[in-house]
Amino acid sequence: MIDKNALATRLKDESDIYRYLAELVEFDIQTGGEEPAAKVSDFAGQYVPDFSDGNDLADVFKKGFIYSHDTADRVDIASGCLMQRFEPTSAGSHHDQAAARIESGFREYTISQTVKFASDFEAVLGGKFGIGLIGGSDETVSGGNINPAGWSFTHMWRPSKVAGMISLVGYSYHHNRRFNNGGTWGDDCPIGDITLGEWHELKTVLGMNESALSPDGYMRVFLDGELAMELHGVQWQASGFPGENMRAEYKAFFGGNTAKHAPSKAQYMWVKNPLISWRDA
Numbered sequence: 001m002i003d004k005n006a007l008a009t010r011l012k013d014e015s016d017i018y019r020y021l022a023e024l025v026e027f028d029i030q031t032g033g034e035e036p037a038a039k040v041s042d043f044a045g046q047y048v049p050d051f052s053d054g055n056d057l058a059d060v061f062k063k064g065f066i067y068s069h070d071t072a073d074r075v076d077i078a079s080g081c082l083m084q085r086f087e088p089t090s091a092g093s094h095h096d097q098a099a100a101r102i103e104s105g106f107r108e109y110t111i112s113q114t115v116k117f118a119s120d121f122e123a124v125l126g127g128k129f130g131i132g133l134i135g136g137s138d139e140t141v142s143g144g145n146i147n148p149a150g151w152s153f154t155h156m157w158r159p160s161k162v163a164g165m166i167s168l169v170g171y172s173y174h175h176n177r178r179f180n181n182g183g184t185w186g187d188d189c190p191i192g193d194i195t196l197g198e199w200h201e202l203k204t205v206l207g208m209n210e211s212a213l214s215p216d217g218y219m220r221v222f223l224d225g226e227l228a229m230e231l232h233g234v235q236w237q238a239s240g241f242p243g244e245n246m247r248a249e250y251k252a253f254f255g256g257n258t259a260k261h262a263p264s265k266a267q268y269m270w271v272k273n274p275l276i277s278w279r280d281a
Helices: 004-011
Strands: 045-047 065-069 075-078 081-086 096-101 108-117 127-136 150-159 165-173 187-195 200-207 217-223 226-234 247-254 267-279
Touching: 081 247, 108 127, 127 200, 127 267, 150 187, 150 200, 150 247, 165 217, 187 200, 187 217, 187 226, 247 267
Parallel strands: none
Antiparallel strands: 045 267, 065 096, 075 081, 081 267, 096 247, 108 200, 108 267, 127 150, 127 247, 150 165, 165 187, 200 217, 217 226
């Protein structure tokens, strides 16, 4: 475990995009080996989005399908792989988004997926990608809207200081947004840098707080088999029942509301091997 002083030293040169409160974020870096593969029997249930050839984004999330947002031929699914094309707009890029209801009422949810960004991918100021989770209220949980009955977790990219790489973060809206971004917008929790043009495995584990009044939830992200980020003390919901009304959601867009968030041309990334599992941990 990296102590607080070491973590503060590590992050002191990071840009203002992150504005970390280092003392509140726990990182546990494994020195070697891979996370043991979980067996199906370890979980109460699972959902595998259908990446069959020819499906559209609505077909992928056909279990309890909820909605699709601005989805066109930018999402191409073939040979078990989803290819995402980001088309630039005056406010970043088009939004491609869809969701499906999954089983509710469990303490722990795990999302596994393998992702690749094109070797010439322009990170610009960042964006959202891949499969995440939403829980609780059906009302919007985003932006400056703090809804104590709802929450969400999304994977995001940010520009890296290292050429040929991109930085990944876990971006979450929850009741106690006190870990990084000052309590208004979602929390950025850094996962690590990955190499452009190569496949990388992401496994995200979200543990619900046991009751609406208890800030004892957690999140862990494994990158290529190693624990890259761990955070405790999360109060996902402060009203209702944590773990209710669960949805798996796919999001893909360059974020922002001005042209400075937009890439210079169409950008590409890929997702494969999707799996969402749940259990009482």
